[in-house]
Amino acid sequence: MNSSACNHVLYADDHGPYAELHLTLECSRTGIAISHDINEDHCAAALDGWLHANPERILLKLLVTTRRVHHGSFGPVVDVLASHQPEIRHLGLGALTFPDFGRGDYIPQDLSRDGSSWRLSVPLERVLAAVPTLHELVVQCNDIDIVHDILGTKPPPPFPEMTRLRRLVLRDEALNPAVVSALGTSSFPQLESLELWLGHFEYSWGGSARDLAPLLNNRGFGKLRELALVSDLKDTLVDVLAESALIARLESLRLPFGVLDASGALRLRDRWSAFSNLRRLDVTGNGIPAAAARALREAAPGVVDLGDQRIRVNDEPRFAPPLVELFQQH
Template sequence: MSNAERPAEWGGLPTFEFPLLEEDLPESLPAADAVAWRITVEGYYDVDLGQWAATFARFAEVVDLSQVRALIVGIWPQAAIPDNNKPNTEAIDTLVAAADRLPALRALFIGDMTWDECEISWIVNSDVTPLLRAFPRLEEFGVRGGGSLAFPAESHSVLRRLVIETGALSREVVRGVGESDLPALEDLDIWLGDPEYGADTEVSDLEPFMTGVRLPALRRLALRNSAIQDEIAAAFASAPVVARLTELNLSLGTLGDEGATALLDGQPLTHLAKLDLHHHYISAPVAERIRETLTAQGVAVDLSEGPDDRGDDYDDEEDGRYVAVAE
């Protein structure tokens, strides 16, 4: 399954797709600082290398780069595995080279492709941290696609939001994020994915997020779309970081009664503004216990897309469970 959707906004701005290279430019375009500009090519098998860079060059000719606040990278040539099996860094290289012309950039998303453009498991990324170094004022950064994705430990004093959406994430990326110095980060959202597609994170790799020592400003934490969601829930039932969160998100994965019960029996969660567990395998009695315990205390609990909603037969065993986003 794949329900990674195109963001309607990024950096607090509505998205606007810049015309494809082969399309005519409209008579007028939005103000440079009024939208999150999505720059893309059409297709990923039959487009030559250099097409994304050429589209960006055209964009730079008609839009004042010095005023651009948000950018979204859509499809780039050979976004799927190229013949030489090496990640294509065209979009990253182009943006890094243009960094001095983008002084106002505060929000950047890489790999905005939906399933009909490129399945999330087919997206081939690379090391994205050169973008963080090139844009020290960046406040929001997102990336979709775990193939060849690298995120070695990095320092960034301004970044407030980090989103990593994958159907299968390498534990090396998880460790790199966990070892990074991100003192301003308030919102962390990581999709761990399915082992059948290469996800190999273990709960021990999440220790930096449990303590939150390197993330002093963290208030919203999502560790989701995971096949080990029960184990994650059990670990975070006593994790120190939870006490200072306003939102905890364990959605999109294989969470069942074991993990949900561990959360309820662990540290109090009544201080949360929101607990997101949607797409789960929790039985009706345990789901009702969650509602009775937390909703009455003002916690917004999302238990949508349970087994009954999807038409699944409830099975307390893990066989047959699936994450929401894999292929």
């Protein structure tokens, strides 16, 4: 592909029946690899041009990312995908690294603007409707958008059924409970791995672990074997998981970089009979002190992965997960 004609292309391998494509929301300029200027409409036009030129190719991987300025909307890109309905196996949308939404080296003309107020938005249900052939979807942003009743008078509708999706990763700074609710009524019959960064779910939305109950008891995820939850939820999360229908089918449960402390660890130990089918329980990066960590490890030697705990003297664990890259797996 001639990148000079399309300045949002970072990488294109479009030889043969299969292809890989990486676009960026930022604009390139002469002598500069990537500028700080977001132009989502121009990026969407670049994708539209590529899809017109390659109508028969299967996209093994499509990435549309941003790296320096974490703001913008993926709506125009999704509109293009909806119009072409390409076959895509692996799709990644959002920030290249997450949850790094700082201003970085960008200096806006209006210095009063706070970088933390910028929004990077992905319309999730429209993405799923546009690319029903996906095997893997990874989203990293701070506004996973969904059409729902903002007054809360009726629940959001389920997402479109994804009959081929095997891995779903939604990483948000504070995931809207409406997204969790929609997942609780959706059907992804081939889904094997689900990773949800609920983020500041309790702090930002007033969400609770009980909001996860429909999802954790959803029969539409019959093949789900790996679950990861990264959140500011505390002990009640253990109870909701222990009482769910899903826990008996899971092989791997990850609760990393959260705020579980001694109380949460001991509750896991006391309710271990519900978790006994697990081959791996990962609680790396929480705030579990040594004595409680030993007690939990003794409940299931070889299963519990404690990793490094973030212990703060005379302070509760603080929710501050480390940066991850798009498509990074643990």
